[in-house]
Amino acid sequence: MTLLTFAILAFLSVLAAIMMITARKIVFSVFWLLLSFFTTACILLLLKAEFLAVVQILVNAGAVIISFLFVVILINLREEPKNERYHQQTKWAVLVSAILFVLVGLLLVPQGRYYTSEGMIASELVKWGGNSELVAKYLFSDYILPFEVVALVLLVAIIGVVVLAKKMPPKQKAE
Template sequence: MELALFIILALIAAVSSIMMITRRNAVISALFLILNFFALAGLYLLLNAQFIAVAQIIVYAGAIMVLFLFVIMLLRTDSEAKIFSEKKLLKYFAIGISIFVFLQVAYIILYGAPSRNASPDVMKSVEIGTIQSIGRELYTNYIIPFEVAGFLLLAATIGALILAKRKFE
């Protein structure tokens, strides 16, 4: 089952990345990039890296791609309204994909059960990817690099503010 999911997600990631760079329409390219982000999040879940998968969806597919799409739509608003009116097949394809995703989620909710008979190695790898274990490692074993990164970001923010203030005066 995991191998089949890996093959499906890897194919989706590969095809969506190729489709992203070969499209002429920037909005369609951005949508293929979002599909690629979701496929990568699925691959992270197969690796039992739950935190990274959720961060992938929230940060990249959520915040950054919304910003990209917003900027793209502001730059070229004239041709984007015609996409679904001219291409009926694309509209039906989007509806089909939506139904397929909904059926997958419904199946997982109704028939998915946590594996209670997993080996200790699998259970340990599941625990490693949780937010609690990442936080525990970050604030115990890696506290110095974490603090250094925080100070570097603070220094960069202060430097950007000083440079911006000089520019406007």
């Protein structure tokens, strides 16, 4: 049953990804990406990572998709004919990516057999009460420095976006 759920979710996710890179209009692409984010959140739920699933829906499926939609509205794109949609190197890119996929599969999948123990997280989950509590405990004790650094990165990103989005003064525009 769990395997069937996973199979459906994986199929939907890959389908959404393929439709996203081949869609005719950019708005459709954005909505396929939204579907892909939602299926990813469901897969995270299957993995019993509830906190990450909620963060995925809030941040990726919420904020990032909305900002993409705003950009699509603002730049007012027309529908692109097929020869304008793809580069000339499409064939080679697909070929090289397929080879890369086979290589990654051959290298990564045999590694997966060594990781089958769930014991440590399960026992700690019982002790702390849930996935979110456990994540919070690690985030605010062992990983407090990376947490602060990420907060700084987000602050820099906010300031950078404000500076970039500001209209240029007319003196510079005239040059």
